Amino acid sequence: MISMEQYKSTLAEAEHVAALLRTALAREGIAECAAARVRPLVTSAGRGHVELGTLRVRDAQRILDALGRGGAAGEGQPSVPNSRSAASANR
16 A cells, blocks of 8 residues: 555656657647547555546547657557558458
8 A cells, every 4th residue: 555645746746747648649649539548547555657548540540640650660569550441451
């Protein structure tokens, strides 16, 4: 069990990081409703986490693009098809 002081401190840090991530997502064109799924959490062991929630494929692709992955296969990275080509491949 963690103390209330530790919980509040860890939660404040997780909230700060989650807010920064939501801002970055909005800057990359991710819809506010998707960015709102980013939530701070504190485990019973006192560890801070940021939950990303479920994203639409196009929003996940935008995140990859922003991270410089861009769907292109890098060293040790699998190729991520863009959503349009994936949709037409499934027809």
